[in-house]
Amino acid sequence: MRRITTVLLDVGGVLLLPSSEVMRAAIGHSGIDTTDEQLRRAHYAATAATDANGGPDRVEVYRRTFAKTCGVPAEFEDAVHDLLTDQFTGYTWQRVAPCAKEGLELLLAKGFRVGVVSNSVGTIEEMLATAEVCQVGGGPCAAVEVIIDSAVVGVRKPDPRIFHIALAEMGADAAETAYVGDTARADVDGARSAGLWPIHLDPYGDCPDPAGDHDHLDRFDRLCDLLTSRSGE
Structure with missing residues (x-):
């Protein structure tokens, strides 16, 4: 493997998580009071379920798995699902993910070029700035080179063109780039x-x-260690 010089990042699950308030309110309809950690756990379980399903109903699978992972009883599942459908929108990703800011700071301090590529509805740049995670260029947060929002560029992951758009804007080489x-x-x-x-x-x-099948990471702030170990440094 060639030396990694550039890192592109997803937003959901990497830099931001669904708003605790929104998700807790929907789950609470069943009488369950959830902690932030339970909500975080539910997000990753629901994401994995959509990966395993692979069908067109992945959003449905995500919502129902999220509810089940939080312990929502079967008799409340439909009602909670409907609340999640109404309240879980493109503006719901408001909670900073664990180690997100620390991980970004480590990447930049180590000299990696950093960009963002995410499927969204045109809200990614605003949400990242509001959460004080990052912005393009100078500002109060971590400075990344590009923020590519699928709704803005008109192509969504897993289509490789969305990654190529980011690489082209950065002048970066795919062979020297990792995506998280x-x-x-x-x-x-x-x-x-x-x-x-x-x-x-x-x-x-x-x-x-x-x-x-592919490399895994359990904590975002351990990314630099993985990058340098695989790059032979």
Whole structure:
């Protein structure tokens, strides 16, 4: 493997998580009071379920798995699902993911070029700035080179073209670029098809793919260690 110089990052599950307030309110309809950690656990379990399903109903699978992982009883599942459908929108990703800011600071301090590539509805740049995670160029947060939002550029992961757009804007080489995301299908498959090194942020070991299919990371602030070890440094 060539030396990695550039890192592209997903947003959902890597830099931001669904708003605790929104998700807790929906789950609470069943009488369950959830902690932030339970909500975090539910996100990754639900994401893995959509990876395993691979069908067109992945959003449905995500919502129902999220509810089940939080312990929602079967008799409340439909009502909670409907609340999640109404309240879980493109603006819901408001909670800073664990180690997100620390991980970004480490990447930049080590000299890696950093960009963001995410499927969204045109809200990614605003949400990252509001959460004080990063912005393009100078500002109060970590400075990244590009923020590519699928709704803005008109192509979504796993289509390799969305990664190529980021690489072109940065003038970066796919062979020297890693992509970090929390899904096997959109992120790992998409990055691999674009010629990038895919890294699956999988804190709980939920990935449904065979062992050894791709690299995994349990904490975002350990990314630099993985990058340097695989680059032979």
